[in-house]
Amino acid sequence: MLQAIGLTSTPRRDAPPAVDDLTFEAPPGRVTALLGAPGSGKTAALRLMLELDSGRGVAYFRGRPLHRIAHPAREVGVLLGDVPGHP
Incomplete structure (x- = not known):
């Protein structure tokens, strides 16, 4: 199982955080997708979960x-x- 609790990215100058208090569970054996418009924080959320970027919360x-x-x-x-190969 993948579980994220309270993930919040560190905001950049005068801008709100790209990810603000994200909490979710992805159960084993199921496909889970993180969908959103460009710039909505999908990659930022993954980087927080992988501890590649600083912020708050835990995965x-x-x-x-x-x-x-x-x-x-x-x-x-x-x-x-x-x-590759995805439109």
């Missing part, structure tokens, strides 16, 4: 935050950016 992967997983690349996969 759990099978009940553990990413920094508590000994070898995260073996357990967590993500594709950030454009998908």
